[in-house]
Amino acid sequence: MITQQNYVIPDTPASSSNYHCGNVGSSSNSSSAQLIPTSINPSNSTSIVSASTSINSAYSTANKNSYSTTQISSIPSTSSIIAHSRYQPSNALVSKLPVDLIEHEILPYVDQFDLVNLSLTCSALYLPAIKKLYRRVTVVLDAELPLVYDIDHRRYISENGMTYMDSALIFTFGNLLKFIESIQSNVELVQLVKYFVFDKCHQDEQETSLTALQSNILEFFAAKSQHLNFFHISFVEYLSGIKQLTDFLKHENIRQNMFKLVVTSLDELYTPNIPRCLTNLFLMMNELELKEPFDLSEYPYDVFNSLFTLTCSTSRHLGLEVLQNLKLCSPSMKLKLKGLTVFHRHKEITNAVEEEGEDEEISEDLDAKLQEIDKKLSFTAIESKIDLKYLSHLYLKVDCNEHRHNMCNCYESFFNDFAKFSLANDGLPNLINFEAESFPNLDWLRPHQQLENILTPLGGFIKTLGNLSRLTIDFSTPGFKMFDNNLGLSTMLLNKLNEHLMExxxxxxxxxDNTSNCKSPLLNNLRTLQLPDFFTSxxxxxxxxxxxxxxxxxxxxxxxxxxxxxxxxxxxxxxxxxxxxxxxxxxxxxxxxxxxxxxxxxxxxxxxxxxxxxxxxxxxxxxxxxxxxxxxxxxxxxxxxxxxxxxxxxxxxxxxxxxxxxxxxxxxxxxxxxxxxxxxxxxxxxxxxxxxxxxxxxxxxxxxxxxxxxxxxxxxxxxxxxxxxxxxxxxx
Structure with missing residues (x-):
C-alpha cells in the first residue's frame, strides 16, 4: 500500500517498514552546475551508453514492442557519435542552445526512450540526456501495471516514467544486473545517480540472490558514490537490512549530500558528521539514550530546528518519550515541521520481550528506565514541542493495549484532546494528510469496544480537520481474527452490527458537533481515502x-x-x-x-x-x-x-x-x-x-x-x- 508513515516533504510518504534517505537540495530549482558532479571521459563513454540502453530497453521483455538484444547492440557507441560530431557545422543550432534551456525546457518533455535517442544524436545533447536518464533510478521488480496498460511496459514507461515517476524504471532482475554492471564499469557514471529507489519485492525461499544483491548495491554506492541525494531500499530481510542501512549512512561520502537519516543510536546522528542538507530525520532509538535531554540550543541537537520532517520511535515503540526529551531553545518556541510521525504504544513492559520475533532480556538499567517512563498516550507531549498549526502531514501509529482490558482510556483522551485543539485552531487548515494506524494485537475487540474505545474518539478528531484531502485508517488487524463463533448470534444480526459499526x-x-447541523468539510474535501484492513476492522x-x-x-x-x-x-x-x-x-x-x-x-x-x-x-x-x-x-x-x-x-x-x-x-x-x-x-x-x-x-x-x-x-x-x-x- 502507498500509506507511509515516514514522510519526505514535499514528497510522498513511505511505508513504515521502509526507510528513505535523501537530499532536498537537489530539487528542480537547483542550478545546473550543482547537478554536474564530474566531467565524463569520452574514452569510456561506450559503457555509459550501455548503461542507458540497459535502463531504457530491457524493462519490457515481456512486451512484444520491447527492444531486442540485437536492437540494443546495433546502437552505435557514443565514442563514434562524438567523433562524428566533429563534422557538424560550427554554426549548428543545437550546439548554440544553452545547456539550461536543454535541461529545463526540452528534457522535461522527453520520455525514457527518447533520452537514449537524444544521447546518441550529438555531443551537445549527450551529457544533458544522460544526466536526466540517470538522475533518478527506480527499481520495481516484477511490478504489475494498471489494467489500462495490460502488459505494454513500453507504453507505460513512455507515458508515465519521466512524466509522473520522474525516473528511469527497472522492472526485471536481469535488467537490474545490467544497470549495476554498467555503473560498476564507469565510476564517473555512478556520480550521475542522485536518487536511487529499490522498492518492495519478494524472493523465493530457496533463493538468496536478491538479498545478496541488495547488500552489494549498498556496498557499491558506499564505496563509489559522491553525490547521492536520496537512497531507499525496501529490504527483503528487514532486520539485517536496517543494520546495513545504518552502516551505509556512516560513510562520509554518502552523508555529505543526504537529506534524510535513519538513526538507531545518537552517535549515528553526528558521526562522522551531520549532513549539511539534513531536513528529514528518523529516530529509532534505545530508551537508555533518553537519559539526558536533547538541548536544541547546542550541537548536535540544534539540527532539529531546521528539520522538515521528524519521525520518533524507540526500540519498544515509545516515540512520545523522544519528544518529551527535547529541550527547546525557549519556552515559547516550538518546532515548525511539515511532517511528523510518531510510533507509540501504551503497554506494560515485562522483562522478557517476546513480540515481533525478539527474544531479549531487559537489563536492570533498561528496566529502571522503562519503569520511569509514563507510557500513556499524551497529546501534551506532542503539542508542547510541535507547532501543530504548521503541519501538513501527520502520521500516528499509536495504540493502547491496556484499554482492551478496560484498564485505561488514554487512547480516547489522546484524540479527544486533539479534537479540542483542532476546533480551537480553525480545523488545522494546513493539515492535508492524516494517517492513523494501530499496532497488531492478538486480542479481538467486540464491535461495541471497537466503536467506543477506538472509532468514536478517532472519528471525533478527524471530522474537525478543515482542509484534509487524504486520510488513511489502518488498524492492522490480523486476518485470522475474523474466525470467531463465541457470541452465538445469527449471521443476519452480525451483519446488522457490522453495518451499524461502519455507519x-x-x-x-x-x-x-452536536449543537450544529453543518456538515464536516471532510465530506467535500476528501480526495483520497485508504482503509487497508477494512474487512477486519x-x-x-x-x-x-x-x-x-x-x-x-x-x-x-x-x-x-x-x-x-x-x-x-x-x-x-x-x-x-x-x-x-x-x-x-x-x-x-x-x-x-x-x-x-x-x-x-x-x-x-x-x-x-x-x-x-x-x-x-x-x-x-x-x-x-x-x-x-x-x-x-x-x-x-x-x-x-x-x-x-x-x-x-x-x-x-x-x-x-x-x-x-x-x-x-x-x-x-x-x-x-x-x-x-x-x-x-x-x-x-x-x-x-x-x-x-x-x-x-x-x-x-x-x-x-x-x-x-x-x-x-x-x-x-x-x-x-x-x-x-x-x-x-x-x-x-
Whole structure:
C-alpha cells in the first residue's frame, strides 16, 4: 500500500517498514552546475551508453514492442557519435542552445526512450540526456501495471516514467544486473545517480540472490558514490537490512549530500558528521539514550530546528518519550515541521520481550528506565514541542493495549484532546494528510469496544480537520481474527452490527458537533481515502460464510470461484478437517491478508500526482493460496511453470481477488456517496480510481474472464442467478 508513515516533504510518504534517505537540495530549482558532479571521459563513454540502453530497453521483455538484444547492440557507441560530431557545422543550432534551456525546457518533455535517442544524436545533447536518464533510478521488480496498460511496459514507461515517476524504471532482475554492471564499469557514471529507489519485492525461499544483491548495491554506492541525494531500499530481510542501512549512512561520502537519516543510536546522528542538507530525520532509538535531554540550543541537537520532517520511535515503540526529551531553545518556541510521525504504544513492559520475533532480556538499567517512563498516550507531549498549526502531514501509529482490558482510556483522551485543539485552531487548515494506524494485537475487540474505545474518539478528531484531502485508517488487524463463533448470534444480526459499526463511524462526519447541523468539510474535501484492513476492522465474522458480508454477490462468477476453491482445497474425506464454510473463510481470509499486508503502489519521492493509475504496483508473493495450502506431495493444477508470477486472469489468487471486488461493490457505492469528491480509494488492498463518475479498480479485474464463466453462459444469458443463501449490505 502507498500509506507511509515516514514522510519526505514535499514528497510522498513511505511505508513504515521502509526507510528513505535523501537530499532536498537537489530539487528542480537547483542550478545546473550543482547537478554536474564530474566531467565524463569520452574514452569510456561506450559503457555509459550501455548503461542507458540497459535502463531504457530491457524493462519490457515481456512486451512484444520491447527492444531486442540485437536492437540494443546495433546502437552505435557514443565514442563514434562524438567523433562524428566533429563534422557538424560550427554554426549548428543545437550546439548554440544553452545547456539550461536543454535541461529545463526540452528534457522535461522527453520520455525514457527518447533520452537514449537524444544521447546518441550529438555531443551537445549527450551529457544533458544522460544526466536526466540517470538522475533518478527506480527499481520495481516484477511490478504489475494498471489494467489500462495490460502488459505494454513500453507504453507505460513512455507515458508515465519521466512524466509522473520522474525516473528511469527497472522492472526485471536481469535488467537490474545490467544497470549495476554498467555503473560498476564507469565510476564517473555512478556520480550521475542522485536518487536511487529499490522498492518492495519478494524472493523465493530457496533463493538468496536478491538479498545478496541488495547488500552489494549498498556496498557499491558506499564505496563509489559522491553525490547521492536520496537512497531507499525496501529490504527483503528487514532486520539485517536496517543494520546495513545504518552502516551505509556512516560513510562520509554518502552523508555529505543526504537529506534524510535513519538513526538507531545518537552517535549515528553526528558521526562522522551531520549532513549539511539534513531536513528529514528518523529516530529509532534505545530508551537508555533518553537519559539526558536533547538541548536544541547546542550541537548536535540544534539540527532539529531546521528539520522538515521528524519521525520518533524507540526500540519498544515509545516515540512520545523522544519528544518529551527535547529541550527547546525557549519556552515559547516550538518546532515548525511539515511532517511528523510518531510510533507509540501504551503497554506494560515485562522483562522478557517476546513480540515481533525478539527474544531479549531487559537489563536492570533498561528496566529502571522503562519503569520511569509514563507510557500513556499524551497529546501534551506532542503539542508542547510541535507547532501543530504548521503541519501538513501527520502520521500516528499509536495504540493502547491496556484499554482492551478496560484498564485505561488514554487512547480516547489522546484524540479527544486533539479534537479540542483542532476546533480551537480553525480545523488545522494546513493539515492535508492524516494517517492513523494501530499496532497488531492478538486480542479481538467486540464491535461495541471497537466503536467506543477506538472509532468514536478517532472519528471525533478527524471530522474537525478543515482542509484534509487524504486520510488513511489502518488498524492492522490480523486476518485470522475474523474466525470467531463465541457470541452465538445469527449471521443476519452480525451483519446488522457490522453495518451499524461502519455507519456510526462514517456518518459522524456529517455534523461537526452536536449543537450544529453543518456538515464536516471532510465530506467535500476528501480526495483520497485508504482503509487497508477494512474487512477486519469494520466487519465482525463468524463461520457462517454463505450469509456473511463476504458473500453478497449473486453472480455466477462468484459461485464458480467458491466451487473452484472447494474442488482444489477442500477434502471431504478428512473427518478432522474444517467444514466447507470455515474453509471458505480460511481461503478468502488468506487472500485478504495478502492484500492487506503485501500490496504497495510505487509512488515516487517527488510526487506530481496522486493518481493510482500512473504508478506500478507490487502485489506480493505470487501463487499465495498454492504456497499456503498445497504441499509438494499433493498434485494440483496451479500452473506454476507457465505462469511463475501469477499474473494470469485464471490464476486462483486473481479469481479470489475479483471475488472480493464483487463483495466490496455495495460498500464502495456507500463510501462514494458519503465522500462526493473522492477520486482515489484503497480498501483492503484494492486500489480504486474515479473514472466516468464511478470508482473502479486500477490493478484488479472487475469482471471474470470469459473462459472462466463460459460453463454458465446459458444461465447468464437467461438471467438466471445461483441459489442462495447470501448476505446483504444495507438491504441490497
Amino acid at each position: 456510526a463511524f462514517f456518518l459522524c462526519f456529517f455534523t461537526v 469494520f466487519i465482525y465474522y463468524k463461520p457462517d460464510f454463505m450469509e456473511s458480508l463476504l458473500h453478497t454477490c449473486k453472480c455466477w462468477g462468484c459461485q464458480l470461484v467458491l466451487e473452484k476453491l472447494k474442488d482444489e482445497f477442500f477434502d471431504e474425506q478428512d473427518e478432522n478437517g474444517l467444514d466447507i464454510e470455515s474453509t471458505y473463510y480460511m481461503l478468502v481470509g488468506y487472500i485478504l491478508g495478502k492484500l492487506q499486508a503485501d500490496r504497495e503502489v510505487c509512488i515516487p519521492i517527488k510526487e506530481k500526482t496522486f493518481n493510482y493509475s500512473k504508478y506500478p504496483i507490487y502485489k506480493g508473493q505470487p501463487h499465495t493460496l498454492h504456497q499456503g495450502f498445497h504441499s509438494v506431495a499433493s498434485p494440483c493444477n496451479c500452473n506454476l511453470e507457465q505462469d511463475p508470477l501469477g499474473v494470469s486472469k485464471m490464476n486462483i489468487d486473481n479469481l479470489v481477488t475479483t471475488y472480493i471486488v464483487h463483495q466490496l461493490a455495495p460498500i464502495i457505492e456507500y463510501l462514494s456517496v458519503l465522500f462526493v469528491r473522492l477520486d482515489n480509494l484503497m480498501i483492503h488492498g484494492i486500489y480504486y480510481e474515479r473514472k466516468n463518475g464511478e470508482l473502479v479498480p486500477n490493478f484488479d479485474e472487475m469482471d471474470y474472464p470469459e473462459e472462466f464463466i463460459q460453463v454458465k453462459q446459458d444461465e447468464i444469458n437467461g438471467g438466471i442467478r445461483p441459489e442462495g443463501p447470501f448476505g446483504n449490505f444495507r438491504g441490497v
